[in-house]
Amino acid sequence: MSSRKSVPSDKASAAKTAGRLNKRLANALYIILGAVTIALLIMTVYASAQGQNADYPIVSAVVFVFLGGALAVSVVAFNPQKSIYDIGFYLLHVGIVIFISGMIIFAVRGSSHYVALPDLSSVTEEVENQMKSTYGWSDKDIDRLRSYRNQIAGENGEIIDLGFNFRITDFDTEYYEDDKSVKHYEASLEFFLNDGTIETESLTVNHPIYRGGLKIYLMNVGLSPYGYEQVNLLIKNDPAEFLSVAGIILTILGTFMMCLLPKQMSYFRKKASKGEVTPNE
């Protein structure tokens, strides 16, 4: 008899301890979330007051780590009804952790470099002559300008091998007729493959090209000091892009499931004073 009685009492005690632990974890979560929100607010207000973009290379990484930690605590602390209906809860929180993991992996293992390449169609005979007469360019220098690139310079001057050879053979800018603002940018990229063949691909804004595990973005175009058009590209290596995208999809899916499907809203229901969960509909 006594053993029968002790079972529920143990269960109750365990539940009480778990409840206390959950409460502590929950408080920790609130403190972290609050601290991150306040830190973000201060940084943002400060940057707004300075009238410049909020560019915090170190602080932003710390914020991400804190956010990841807070969300991990959230998953542990608020293990809700353990019901199939709470799948949205897990999708959302795990999705954010996956997204942040992807960002951290990119920060550690990935890279992105800006590179300025000439639009070879703008290196006309007239421009060449001017480069030679005014700036002292030799034929060899001009040949080098026209040649394929297979390396770019990193931020610290280091040489990075791309694993492919390419150059920009043409760049088109289309304008609106009425206000003459830019309608369309298009760069023609020529790739020289190992087997000696040449492939051409067009690069436009919003449509990067994948090549050799790298992504090439069209950023903008400008005039070089030597008179030819210079196209600015971004070459990015993100080994965890699929993680970031998967995290985003899970987060969106989870949030919609939690908030918009009635049966899966238990997580957000308000607790009654006695600790019972009440439907808040």
Added chain:
Amino acid sequence: MSDILSVLALSDSIRHILSLVCAVVYLSAFATCVVSSGKLKKISSLMWGVGTAINGLIVVSNWAVNGYMPFVSMYQVLTFLGLTYYFVYVYISRRFSSEFLRPYFILFQGVILTGVFFMGKTASAWSFPPALQSAYFIPHVLSYMISYTLVAVSALICIISFFLKGENRLRHEKAVYHLVITGFPFMVLGMFLGALWANACWGSFWSWDLKETWSLLTVMTLSSYLHLRRTEAFGKYAKVLVIFAFIFEIITLFFVGMFDESSIHSYS
């Protein structure tokens, strides 16, 4: 089709006058809705319908004039935002049976269209830059519009709830929660679609641009509200966060682009 579009491409002056008419109709509908008794309620509904139809006409006309979904300039966004309130109200009133929210939605429409009128008649035409020519453009802006609509109304109801007591106060607090849980997923969707778009356009999911950071703050504030309201200790104070979220939303929408021209989001 092009004939229909050319007919709908009203002149700047006509659209300017229409925005004034629309604002007046909305505000009149709001006034009659607040009084709301018998016949006046029907008149209010009728005026609201007329106002929405005029608002829709301005949006379609903006579309016809520019040749793209009119979400680029602030004028275009606000004109569409006015229209969004109607459809969001229809969904909310059916889902939560909260018809009492109607005047709040109409009031916002009136205020927004008044703002549109004061933006001037030449503000409608805007070119469509290459960075915005993306499949993410429409869902990103539309998601934010839906969420902004809901956060704005919920913040107003939240403020009003401080002056109410008893059952009426509870009803308003519940409505705040209902509006937030409906708007929150759209805000998250808008933010993450923006991240995907940024990755396709600028090569980075997140750049800590001012607009991005303020929008993250808005999402985090709403997220804090949803978490805090579950607690016994802070639950009753959590709704204050909705007002803060609305303030952050206003800053994100209006002030960041206005004061920071170097922002990668300054198109309008």
